[in-house]
Amino acid sequence: MNIMTTPTASPAAGKPAAVTPARMAKLSVLTLAIMNVTAVVSLRGLPSEATYGLTSVFYYIFAAVFFLIPVSIVAAELATGWPQKCGVFRWVGEAFGPRWGFLAIFLVWVESTIWFPTVLTFGAVAIAFAGPGQRWDEALAANKLYTIGIVLVVYWAATWVSLHGLKSAARIAKWGGMIGTIIPAAILIVLGFTYYFSGNYIEVQLAWRDLIPDFTNFNNLVLAAGIFLFYAGMEMNAIHVREIDNPARNYPLAILISSLVTVAIFVLGTLAIAFIIPASQINLVQSLLITYDSFFKLFGIDWLSPVMAIALAFGVLGGVTVWVAGPSSALSVVGRAGYLPPFFQKVNAKGAPSHILIVQGLIVTFLAIMFVVLPSVQAAYQILSQLTVTLYLIMYLLMFAAAIHLRYSEPNTPRPYRVPFGAFGMWLFAGVGLVGSLIAFVLSFVPPSQIAVGSPSAYIWMLIAGNVIFVAIPLITYAIRKPHWKTPEGSADFEPFNWEKEGRMPGSQQAAG
Numbered sequence: 001m002n003i004m005t006t007p008t009a010s011p012a013a014g015k016p017a018a019v020t021p022a023r024m025a026k027l028s029v030l031t032l033a034i035m036n037v038t039a040v041v042s043l044r045g046l047p048s049e050a051t052y053g054l055t056s057v058f059y060y061i062f063a064a065v066f067f068l069i070p071v072s073i074v075a076a077e078l079a080t081g082w083p084q085k086c087g088v089f090r091w092v093g094e095a096f097g098p099r100w101g102f103l104a105i106f107l108v109w110v111e112s113t114i115w116f117p118t119v120l121t122f123g124a125v126a127i128a129f130a131g132p133g134q135r136w137d138e139a140l141a142a143n144k145l146y147t148i149g150i151v152l153v154v155y156w157a158a159t160w161v162s163l164h165g166l167k168s169a170a171r172i173a174k175w176g177g178m179i180g181t182i183i184p185a186a187i188l189i190v191l192g193f194t195y196y197f198s199g200n201y202i203e204v205q206l207a208w209r210d211l212i213p214d215f216t217n218f219n220n221l222v223l224a225a226g227i228f229l230f231y232a233g234m235e236m237n238a239i240h241v242r243e244i245d246n247p248a249r250n251y252p253l254a255i256l257i258s259s260l261v262t263v264a265i266f267v268l269g270t271l272a273i274a275f276i277i278p279a280s281q282i283n284l285v286q287s288l289l290i291t292y293d294s295f296f297k298l299f300g301i302d303w304l305s306p307v308m309a310i311a312l313a314f315g316v317l318g319g320v321t322v323w324v325a326g327p328s329s330a331l332s333v334v335g336r337a338g339y340l341p342p343f344f345q346k347v348n349a350k351g352a353p354s355h356i357l358i359v360q361g362l363i364v365t366f367l368a369i370m371f372v373v374l375p376s377v378q379a380a381y382q383i384l385s386q387l388t389v390t391l392y393l394i395m396y397l398l399m400f401a402a403a404i405h406l407r408y409s410e411p412n413t414p415r416p417y418r419v420p421f422g423a424f425g426m427w428l429f430a431g432v433g434l435v436g437s438l439i440a441f442v443l444s445f446v447p448p449s450q451i452a453v454g455s456p457s458a459y460i461w462m463l464i465a466g467n468v469i470f471v472a473i474p475l476i477t478y479a480i481r482k483p484h485w486k487t488p489e490g491s492a493d494f495e496p497f498n499w500e501k502e503g504r505m506p507g508s509q510q511a512a513g
Contacts, residue, residue: 027243029254036072036258038177039233041265043185043312044122045385047287048226049266050273053204055213057267059227064263067440068231070433071396072255073419074403074426075235076247081406081415084495086330087235088399094497095402095409097506099478102339106474107395109327113360114388116320117151117367121285121381123316124150129289129309138286151368154317158324159361163352180315184292184308185265191295192272200298204274225443228436229389230266234258235399241417251417285381288312328356336490339481345490383459386444387466393441394471400434410498410510 027035049056078091086105093101124147128140140146196202234255241251273282273291283290289309296302332353336345346355370380406413407426419425445463447456499506 026245029244029250029257032244032251032254033257033261036234036254037261037265038182040068040231040258040262041181041185042230043181043188043269043288044119044316045226045230046266046270046273047277047282048284048385049270050277050287051279051282052213053274053279054206054210054271056270056274058211058213060230060263060266060270063227063231063436063440064259066432066436067228067396068234068259068262069255070400070429070436071231072234072259073252073429074400074433076241076251076417077415077419077426078399078403078406079235080241080417081410081413082498085493086334088395089330089334090497091406092398092402093506094499095405095507096398098339098497099475100398102334102478103471103474104395104398105327105330105334107391107470109331109356109360110363110470110473111388111391111395112327113363114367114384114391116155116324116364118381118384118388119316120151120154120320121147122288123154123313123320125285125289126309126313126316129286129293130306130313138290142286148368152365154320155324155364155368156361158317158320159357162324162328162357163348163354164350176315176317179311180313184312184315185269187308188272188292188295189265189268191299192275192291193268195272195295195298196275200275202275203278204271225440226385226389228440229385229392231262232392232396247417248420252420284385324357324360328353328360332356333490333493336487337494338483338486338490339478341477341482341485345485345487383462386463390441390444390463390467391470393437393444394467396437397434397441400430400437403430404434405507408509409507412510412512413498 049059052059079087082090082094084090088108089098089101089105091101092104127150128138128146241247244250244254272295273287276291276294277287281287289312292308293302293305296304296308329352331340332345332347334340335353335356344353344355344359346353348354367384370384403419404426407423419429421428445460447459497506498510499508502510504510
């Protein structure tokens, strides 16, 4: 998962296209493929899969087939058929009603809220590794008070910026993604495979038998479930399907190219880490930086270590600055249409959802404090990461189900792009995505054997409690909503659902036309 593209490109974040497709220059297949890669690729999760060695290749390909490609194809039809504000709220709400649409958009918001401490933890580690030596760097990176301090200072600074506006947000996203992700990924892969082909000893077995995972050990599968979230975000660029020539041919081609490139970066980057760090010594938070340090020393360019650390930190911090207000803005638009109490509808003079941003900041602060309570930064990192996975997967389950339902309930709604092969194609792609997401959701509750997370039962109950609480909040809020929550200003900014305009019940059959 890489939340480092401009918010205006994201249906999930509730941002419509700023310019109508008729005025836009057409995108080439290669341009759209690059946009997709930039939206998805992030390096911070590679160490978790490096513990699997060559088996990680199987997991990456499995998740690409059963999640990445289905999300991309299905979201393209949804984004072009229902391009109005608040993407996933609109899609799920058209199919099943506003209750479930509100749940979906809330999960996007709360998932991104939980994401901030985990990604900023990686940023804190990157900053620590800009220090004078690896031993000092590792000690500082493992210090929980240091981690909390960096997370809170940077997050609240980003919130302050969001409250006051930021005209250069798109530029920060562009350069943050390039400097903090694409270039470091290329360097990691080149150094890793130069090391391998030079005949050096590697810490991972590359026999064919190591490619297939041990399905009898359930504990080995939990980190693999996290790979699904590696690929989350491809739906963000689905709206651009209207901006390419011959979308029926060129959009699937762009998806194929971007999927192959994304899988290649993840596979080769993960193996580069596994080449030099034994699986038993891999640390989810520090190992990427340690890998760079090790390669730079071996090749006599260790002066690049602090430069790389700063580049990775810039990518993380730039992405957080750009995205801290994205899902909050989407939730604010939905809230002003009557789905949130007036307190949460407050926007400031800059148009930023000030009260939602403050509440989001308080949640991030609470989660950061959890880092002190849990046995280690690594344990807290794993629990928050898995909670992020499960909440996002619930949203994807709703999205896939909505896509199938809308094929039957709204057959007459124009869709500039359709999932290929008719109804069979929709059942195939959305069905595969639905089943794959469900399997990953279940596996996410199994404590990983490779990582110390304290008490396994406490780990499971914390995940269950987190999911129950964050699913219950929007459902209860919807159930107790009041008529006065809906304001004329908010309603004017929110287009009614098709079933509302046509005078039918949510999800009911559209009249023949």
